[in-house]
Amino acid sequence: MNKNPFLAFEAKALDENRPNGREPLLGGKLRSKAVWVDESLCIGCTYCSCVATNTFAMEKDNGRARAIRQDGDSSELIQEAIDTCPVNCIEWVRFEELENLRLKLESTPIRPLGLPPLR
Ligand code: SF4
Numbered sequence: 001m002n003k004n005p006f007l008a009f010e011a012k013a014l015d016e017n018r019p020n021g022r023e024p025l026l027g028g029k030l031r032s033k034a035v036w037v038d039e040s041l042c043i044g045c046t047y048c049s050c051v052a053t054n055t056f057a058m059e060k061d062n063g064r065a066r067a068i069r070q071d072g073d074s075s076e077l078i079q080e081a082i083d084t085c086p087v088n089c090i091e092w093v094r095f096e097e098l099e100n101l102r103l104k105l106e107s108t109p110i111r112p113l114g115l116p117p118l119r
Helices: 047-051 075-084 095-106
Strands: 034-037 056-058 065-067 090-093
Touching (some): 034 065, 034 095, 047 056, 047 075, 075 090, 090 095
Antiparallel strands (some): 056 065
16 A cells, blocks of 8 residues: 555646546436635635545645545535535536636636735
C-alpha cells in the first residue's frame, strides 16, 4: 500500500471531470449530479476534504479544495461535506456544466492562500 500523503495531489482532477460515458445522461451508473468547488471562493479550511476524503483534495499550488473524482463517495457523504463548508462554495451541478465551469475557473485569477491580499 502506498502511504505517500501527497498522492491525492497528483490525482488528475480535471480529467476525471470530463465525460467518460458513465454519466446518467448516457445511461451510466453515476449519480445525476456532479459536485463542483468554486476554488475562487474556497478559503482552504480543509473541512470538505476531511469528510468526503475520496472526493475532495486540497490543490497543492493554491491551497484550495477541488473535487478530484465524481464516484468516490456516496451522495450523502458528499452532501455532509458540502454542509460543512463555511463559505458555501461547493455545489451540485449537471455533469454537462463541468467543462464550462472548469474553463471559467481557469480564466479566473486565483491567489494562493497564505499570501497577503492584493493592494
Ligand atoms: S469546506 Fe469549503 S472552504 Fe473549506 S476547503 Fe472545502 S471548499 Fe474550501
